[in-house]
Structure formats: C-alpha cells, structure tokens
Amino acid sequence: MARTVIPFGPQHPVLPEPIHLSLVVEDEKVVEALPTLGYVHRGLELLACKRDYNQMIQIVERVCGICSMIHSLCYCQGIEEMMGLEVPRRARMLRTVWSELHRMHSHLLWLGLFADSFGFEALFMQLWKIRERIMDLNEATTGNRVIVSVNVVGGVRADLDEGQIRWIKDTLVEVEADLKKLQSTIMNDSTVCRRTKGIGVLTKQAAYELGAAGPMLRGSGVAQDMRQLKYAGFDEIAFEPISEPDGDCWARSTVRWRETLQSIDLVRQALDRLDGTDLTVKVKGKPEGEVITRVEQPRGECLYYIKGNGDKFLERVRIRTPTFANIPPLAAILPGLDFADVPVVVLSIDPCISCTER
Amino acid sequence: MSIETTPVTPAQIVAEVTKLKADGYRLVTMSSVEIDAENMEILYHFDKDLKLVNLRMSLKKGGSVPSISGVLFTAFLVENEICDQFGVSFEGLVLDYQGRLLNDCTQTPQSSPFCRLLVKSSGTVAKEVL
Numbered sequence: 001m002a003r004t005v006i007p008f009g010p011q012h013p014v015l016p017e018p019i020h021l022s023l024v025v026e027d028e029k030v031v032e033a034l035p036t037l038g039y040v041h042r043g044l045e046l047l048a049c050k051r052d053y054n055q056m057i058q059i060v061e062r063v064c065g066i067c068s069m070i071h072s073l074c075y076c077q078g079i080e081e082m083m084g085l086e087v088p089r090r091a092r093m094l095r096t097v098w099s100e101l102h103r104m105h106s107h108l109l110w111l112g113l114f115a116d117s118f119g120f121e122a123l124f125m126q127l128w129k130i131r132e133r134i135m136d137l138n139e140a141t142t143g144n145r146v147i148v149s150v151n152v153v154g155g156v157r158a159d160l161d162e163g164q165i166r167w168i169k170d171t172l173v174e175v176e177a178d179l180k181k182l183q184s185t186i187m188n189d190s191t192v193c194r195r196t197k198g199i200g201v202l203t204k205q206a207a208y209e210l211g212a213a214g215p216m217l218r219g220s221g222v223a224q225d226m227r228q229l230k231y232a233g234f235d236e237i238a239f240e241p242i243s244e245p246d247g248d249c250w251a252r253s254t255v256r257w258r259e260t261l262q263s264i265d266l267v268r269q270a271l272d273r274l275d276g277t278d279l280t281v282k283v284k285g286k287p288e289g290e291v292i293t294r295v296e297q298p299r300g301e302c303l304y305y306i307k308g309n310g311d312k313f314l315e316r317v318r319i320r321t322p323t324f325a326n327i328p329p330l331a332a333i334l335p336g337l338d339f340a341d342v343p344v345v346v347l348s349i350d351p352c353i354s355c356t357e358r
Numbered sequence: 359m360s361i362e363t364t365p366v367t368p369a370q371i372v373a374e375v376t377k378l379k380a381d382g383y384r385l386v387t388m389s390s391v392e393i394d395a396e397n398m399e400i401l402y403h404f405d406k407d408l409k410l411v412n413l414r415m416s417l418k419k420g421g422s423v424p425s426i427s428g429v430l431f432t433a434f435l436v437e438n439e440i441c442d443q444f445g446v447s448f449e450g451l452v453l454d455y456q457g458r459l460l461n462d463c464t465q466t467p468q469s470s471p472f473c474r475l476l477v478k479s480s481g482t483v484a485k486e487v488l
Contacts (some may be wrong), residue, residue: 035452037459038460042404081359082359084359123398180369204436208432209379209384209430210431211384211386211432213428224408226408228408229408288359289359289360290359290360290361291359292361292412294404294410302387303386303403305389305403307391315391315392316389316391320387320403322437324387324435325468328431328432328434328435329432334415334429347413
C-alpha cells in the first residue's frame, strides 16, 4: 500500500503551541511518526551566564506560564541546597499551597482542552469556568493569575492572612462540589469513553523504559511522583501518588482528574499547617558547587541541574522538563493508531511546548 | 557542595548504561556542561525508586561519543539536543537530526514546508525562499 506523509502541526486546531509531527500513513493507519521541535526555542538556559542567580528566578518562571511557580520552586530549592539555607516552615507550606493551586488550574486547563479535542465543547466550557475560580485565588493572593512570582531564594515574598485562608477554603469547597458534578461525565460519558478507552496504550514497562513522566507514567500503572521526595511541605502532608493501570488516554485523563481533586485536599492540609511568621531566611554568600533538584510539575517530573562557582552568575542551569521526556513515548505509541485518533493521543500527553522549548 | 557521580569514559558508557538498564534504572536526562574553552562534561542522570545515579563523562568540545539511544530509545532526543547546542557527535544515534533538531529556518529552509515566502517588515512579500 502506498505511503503518504501528512504534516501534523506546527499549527493545528488542538495544539495551542507549535510542535510538528511528520506522520507516515498507510490508508488511515499511522506507521511512523517523526517529531520536529525548535519553532519557538528561546535559549533560556544560556541566560544563566548573563543574569545573576536572583534574576534567574524570573527567567525560570517564564520557562512555562502554566507551571511557572513550580519551576521557580525547583530552582530556588536547588540554590537553597547549595547555600545551605533552611526555609521557614510557613514559607514551605505557602509554596505547597501555590504549587498545588497551579497543578489544579493546569489540570483543569488540560481537561478542558482534551474535551475540546474530541468535540465536547460543553464540557470544555464547564471545566474552564471552574478553573477561573482557581485563577481568582492566584490573583487575589499574589497579584497575578498565572506567573505568580512568589518564590525568592530563602522563602516566599507573599503571605496569606486569616481572611484569605478562610476564603480559599470556602472557594475550594465550592470548586470541589462543582467538579464532582462533572465526575460522571468525565469518567463515564459514552462520548468520552469511545474516544479515549483503549486508544494510545502505553504499557507499564514501555512507559518506564521510555522515560515517561507524570500522568503519562502514572496512567500506565507506575505510581511514581516526585512529591514522594518530600520537598516543600510534603514532608508533613499525607500524600500518595495516584495511578491507573490501563495506559490509555482514558487512564491519563483519569489520573489528572483524580489529582485535581487530590490537590484540593493537599491545599487544605498545607493551609492547616501555616504557623510561625517568618517568610524568608537571610541569604549570605553566593551559590557554589553542583546540585540536582527535582519536583513534580502538573505534567510530571522536572529536573534542574545547577552549577555555581561562588560568583553571582551561575555557570550552568540545565532544565529537563516533563514534556521533553514524554515526546519519545509519544513517538513510540503513535504508530498503529488510526489517523483520526492522533489529535486525542497527542493531547493526552498534555504537551507543553513552552517548557520543551526553554 | 557537589553531587555524587561515577566517572566513565566514552568507551565504557554503553556497557555502563546497559548494566543500569538491566538493574531497573530509567534515564531521566543528560546534562552537558562547559568546563573551559576546550573541554566539557556530559552527565547521565538515572533514577530507580526516586534515587538518582549520575555518570560523568569528560570529553573535548566537538568530540564524538557513542550514543546510548540503541540501549534506551528515550536518549535520542536529548542526544540530538546536545549535538545542536554543543556540537558533540553521537555515534549510532537511532534517530539522527544531524544538528537540526531545533528547527531553524535560516539553517534548513528546506525542512519548513509552511514558510515559502519571506515577508519584509513593511508587510510585502519579498521572494520565495523555496
């Protein structure tokens, strides 16, 4: 049978960001897939040589808007480890609150886009309507909806007063109730199930060996989550990673759905542990040496390798983002799919090209 | 402070990675680090049960090292990126973009089927690139 090469992206209705896939198809079946990156590569890692280690916080926050807070958290933790700083407990808990709010709005953004990818516009609108409540929390507590810029080396720059804590808890009660009304639609609706169950299956072994990260890994039954490393406030918070065994688009979607609900509980736990008044610890000296630090972003494991030489400019900041790790597994599961399922499967990895093109 | 690493040579790297894979480790990523004008390092980061194992390989800039993508397919992307950014040649890459992973139309105009026209700042179409 004759083979045809069909370009998928860099501009595509289901892709808000540019990635290109050359899909080789036979009839309606994909037989090969070749990804191409670099349409919006920004070279942010190189800026470590031109901006001092404090200014780099603003740079890493712009690696990705949707998980900006967790990028700066990872970076700050690395610098703090290099400089031997112990962050106050209140600051660690506040970091946990904002990082889980970020996870919630990222997952709700994705769930909406995913519904949109298979034509479920009403679900898309409902999910984004709920997401707005989380964005309101970010805006009211930090001054920004997306890039909240709360992290500094040694702690955080913003605090929550009693009124804000009460308001966040009240809002989360309403958000949780609204989300649970949509639960049966997300998990059981025939439209959702027909477009996601048994599609784009990544086995447990393949997910592990191909280096999949986050819900892509946990959706294949590997219960691994960097929050188990007990960074920020997770050393005191009860947390168990969520996984699903099936490895298909439905499983990845369900992991993100369950994690959204789980994040509500994690925010509550962190808010209940806000005591003390210190938000930062005094910083002395300059970062020197090497450090590797990892956190769990909404899309999965994020690794920072940081090298300093005692100067205010760092020698190297290397950022491995979760979408970068999820592209090889995506390239591996596309062959064998119907062409019509490709947009759904591509979106099921929650591609963040902004992160990938750091 | 420094991280724990195991030094490896280019000749040893494939065997070391094969052993780690057999022991149940997964590749997290590789980090390339400039040491001075002539030398650089590549660090290989592996994970098993949330514990990291790091291999450190020193080499000359623009040098050549064996690819580990034949052992771990996931390495092909990061090896291509290091090739683009540091000029390291990886021998035996299973998917070799030949230094053009980060699509740059000034470098490879033929690879961009959607950019056929060059548009001047005034907004007028100047010429066909392809």
